[in-house]
Amino acid sequence: xxxxxxxxxxxxxxxxxxxxxxxxxxxxxxxxxxxxxxxxxxxxxxxxxxxxxxxxxxxxxxxxxxxxxxxxxxxxxxxxxxxxxxxxxxxxxxxxxxxxxxxxxxxxxxxxxxxxxxxxxxxxxxxxxxxxxxxxxxxxxxxxxxxxxxxxxxxxxxxxxxxxxxxxxxxxxxxxxxxx
Numbered sequence: 078x079x080x081x082x083x084x085x086x087x088x089x090x091x092x093x094x095x096x097x098x099x100x101x102x103x104x105x106x107x108x109x110x111x112x113x114x115x116x117x118x119x120x121x122x123x124x125x126x127x128x129x130x131x132x133x134x135x136x137x138x139x140x141x142x143x144x145x146x147x148x149x150x151x152x153x154x155x156x157x158x159x160x161x162x163x164x165x166x167x168x169x170x171x172x173x174x175x176x177x178x179x180x181x182x183x184x185x186x187x188x189x190x191x192x193x194x195x196x197x198x199x200x201x202x203x204x205x206x207x208x209x210x211x212x213x214x215x216x217x218x219x220x221x222x223x224x225x226x227x228x229x230x231x232x233x234x235x236x237x238x239x240x241x242x243x244x245x246x247x248x249x250x251x252x253x254x255x256x257x
């Protein structure tokens with residue numbers, strides 16, 4: 078069986094069988110700092126290893142205008158971490174989930190409808206790639222697009238494949254099984 082490279086209209090490194098993986102680059106960040114104390118935390122933050130998804134409130138999953146898709150906006154904070162790049166993926170229990178970061182200018186000026194159907198993973202640059210110390214952080218605008226309310230497993234790994242952490246969270250009014 079031969080591997081197939083499927084080119085997608087986003088920039089990024091090709092991954093066998095998956096097409097291009099979009100990259101959230103330092104030039105696309107919306108906020109950064111040299112210490113994590115500058116990050117504002119909320120009750121609905123979801124922490125997956127060195128990545129924080131801000132305000133990932135399941136009740137905020139809404140239908141996108143002019144589409145059958147659902148979406149939720151959530152700023153993603155990367156760091157502190159010594160890794161220059163991380164791979165962040167989203168896998169739905171009942172269907173495809175798109176993860177869109179770095180290609181959207183702001184989580185405050187965009188709508189959920191701006192979250193286009195994209196691959197289920199994104200490569201993100203960490204603080205050291207952006208000229209910040211290992212103790213720093215970078216933040217990207219974006220969110221998720223999905224076909225239906227479902228449990229979604231968020232995984233953070235290094236580009237070589239080693240998983241750093243994963244967490245299953247509800248996207249919408251669903252109940253997810255506890256993780257081991």
